[in-house]
Amino acid sequence: MDMIGKKNLGGYFEELALTHKNKTAIICEDVECRTTSLSYVQLNEQINQTANLLTHMGLKKGDKVIIHLCNSIEYIVNFIAIAKIGAISVPVNANYVYADTLFMVEKTKPTLVITNSKFVHIYDDMIENNFTFKNGIMLVDNCSCNHTQYQKEFVKYSVNFENNDIDNLDTAEIVFTSGTSSFPKGVEITHYNLIFAGFYTSWQGNFNNNDICLTAMPLWHIDAQCTMMMPAFSRGATFVLIEKYSAHKFWDQVLFYKATITECIPKMICTLMAQPIKDNEKKHNLKEMFFYLNINNKDMNEFLDRFNIPSCLNSYGMTETIVGLIGDRPDEKRRFPSIGKLGFCYEAKILDSEGNELLSNKSGEICIKGEIGKTIFKGYFDNKDATNKVLSKDGWLRTGDIGYFDDDEYFYFVDRNINLIKVAGENVSSVEVETFISSHDKIFEVAVIGIPDKFNNELIKACVVLKDKEEMTKDDVVQYCLSGLAKFKVPSIVQFYSYLPKTCTGKVRKNILRSDHLKENLK
Template identity: 25%
Template sequence: MAEALSHQKFDPSWGAVPPKDTATTPVFEFLRQAAREQPEKDALIFLHKTTSYKELDQCSDRIAAWLASLGLGKGDKVATMLPNCTQHVMVIYGILKAGCTMVPFNVMLKDQEIRYICEQSGAKAIFCLDILAPMVLPVAKDLGMLAAATVHATDFSEPTAKVPPLLAMPKQDVEGAVDFMEIIASDQGPVPLPEIDPENDLACLLYTSGTTGFPKGAMITHCNYNHAAGLLVDLIDMDDTDRLYMLFPLFHVAGQTLILFPAVMAKATCAAIPMFDPEDMLDLIQRFKLTFGFAPPTAYIGLLNHPSFAKFDLSSLKHTLASGAPVPPALQDEWQQKVGTYLYAGYGCTESTACGPGIVEMVNKKKPGCGALGVCTGEVKVVDENGKIVPRGVVGEFVLRGEGIVQGYWQNQEETDKLFTSDGWWYTGDAGYMDEDGFLFFVERIKDLIVASGYNIAPAEVENYLYQHPAVLEAAVIGVPDDYRGETVKAFIVPKPNVQASEQDILAFCKEKMAAYKAPKVVEFIDELPKNQSGKLLRRMLRERDSQ
């Protein structure tokens, strides 16, 4: 008998209903359809304030018209630096309705990181939180952007909501920027009607960390988004009675393709969560009878271990899913025992638009208690270093193919050619194996990427900042195990001769220079970094040293 190989194609019977073809429509048309068919239906909940599909459609029209009045249109890039909030959703749809390409990025980034993404993408306008304007506006001015608009999150809120301290600050009157509320308060002129080619026109440049330095802009088309979102809708049979918690941020692919876009496609309701607070999230689920959502495993651990967990009624939950890091079977068992809902595991990447394809447990295809990621929603093969498919049970690299695979990296043909093939395959850089039943298991990352609380961190990028410290001669960072975050960042520093610096000096410097989730949490000073004969860093030996 021939040996079974580690190759798999999606079987429609695994999900709740067979997937429909949704790819030939611009992303924003699903919002327009929902606004026509169910105008008064709640589209969004944010800080206890609801926004209907009609309101979301009208406000995003005004944003699109405002962008068009600036002379922006098809193919122009518009950046966003916003948390999950009603305004961010309006901005996303406004950008897309204008025919522009959105460039969302993390609200925790610092000025050099912001500058790199805005300059590399060619962003011509930006929407940001008003409290971030002092950092963002100088970058926008230096790069010659046409406009900046500021958002005050609590402009959409109710008094009953618990507001995160960062968002509770008084509204800032920002010179040199337009107030978001002014844009949506009045007619901004005719709504643009760009001709969109869903298969080729870019909806988003989503910057993802790689191992070679600064982030790369994954080019996501309307078709990529629609395929991933439509697939998820059908895998769990999402409909207009569902109410989703949106904890994954909208500057992360999971917030887009696992929550927002599927919800609008199904005419469901999204509850936007700007920052994770276990008690507030438990209250939100109970108060608004939320039914579904994705979150990192750390969030479910935080909910289960909150002192008031047992006081909340979570019986409305129908489907709960975890991704962004390996999901421990013990967590799945405890969640089902205490909540009564199965916690599905999943694996996805920016380059595969999370689930188009991803590897997930499905309604009719799961293997509880063994740590499996699930099965593929597109096509997967596990290959050796020569690209040959390995037998089942043998560890190799996950390689994915499907309609959700992005078009490559913006203005980075070298990295695109390295990881994407002409026949549609994308090499993930992650190692694992397929068992005899077709379930996939994660083993390790072939690439050196660090994943902390679902965020990708490139060692080279962190090292670039470390080298800016006057006491650093050489630097290398690795991911080390962390019970809560999955991994955290540890830096190894070779200090310059006769220059003094403490661990606290290095940590404080990093907090100033880079987003908090990227900054090292531990520093170890060593005499020299391990290298091979050609001088290449042996990061593996640093991991071995740390594990001893």
């Protein structure tokens, strides 16, 4: 049975308002610790007012809209309002500069930009360079300029809006991948995808309408949308959105809002562990914490023990799969560092380099089958070649990730295929080497990459960030590796960094580390 039916996002939020009425839907805390909140009825009414405003501005079905904002209620309201019209959101990483944003603008040709006074200069510069945005630029904060002032305008419009001309397989947003290995690709995500994510992840995490679901992850990334926002709304829970992650504030926010569900990436865990211990840090209401790759067992156990986390849910997914389709299941035994078991609505298999299906305990490419536009993405925007390369017509997706499953059907992640390092005929997992090196007490984080070598195919390079006030030599790192890794897995090159370049979700941009190394060694 299809649990979504013909629901689209606009109709779905109308239903949520009718069901949950005056219950608090969302609380947002900005960087100044100021909070705003809306009930389910208020949220839907503001969505409708905004949809009427955008329609008055000339926005129509199929138009693309840049959303360049930090986490905020205005982000969510405009995102759903755009979908309600049948237009398509194009979320922009708030850390992007002109060149990054220009790529997305040239690719999608948006008719409208929704941003604020902090980022508007990027689009004013584009207009100076002869770009046009047919429906203009709208600012969500008060600013003395010639652009549309959202806060002044949306309140003038009706709280009722109806548009039945939207199929739930229509594209709701185009999310550009982080581009850790090449130029970003625009992943088309449908109304159905987003509603399904709410149902799926709320099942996976045992969400209920009494939950308080808190995240500091950015809304321009699929994770915040599909791991916290949509699941919280799907159960009539309260969604707490933090504008920006702060290591010294985050746990206080978990405590203050009495969060029952939250999520952490490895970067957050490392920075939280570096904070001074507080007497009340174990006195929280958490029942579940979503977690994503990669961290070693030692660091994970220390984190769980220090903060008294009762349950940590590991899962595996990507923008193209919408949700963590392989993951720990509710009320089932967990086997960390396993990424869990296959969830409902999906199939999975492991293929070797020749395309042959492998049995248990054999590493190969993880391949996933779902329903296109429903449980997996619709395709890459304006890029049929890239779509056809990874997605078959019957819904099999080649992830480019290497993994295996054990005899009990628990899956394990080995590495990104692109990050496997080929050393003198041996395949070395960068994740394995990173996990071992990061277990050293003096090391804050590490990224391991392959460097071309005419004799060995590739050499292993460890890019190491030390903890504050700690000291190590390159030889110290090598000797530590020799104590626990096969010799061919030990880095030939060690370089110390003050920080590693990352995407908004904390993934190390290894392509930058590789290119920087090659540039430095060509001098």
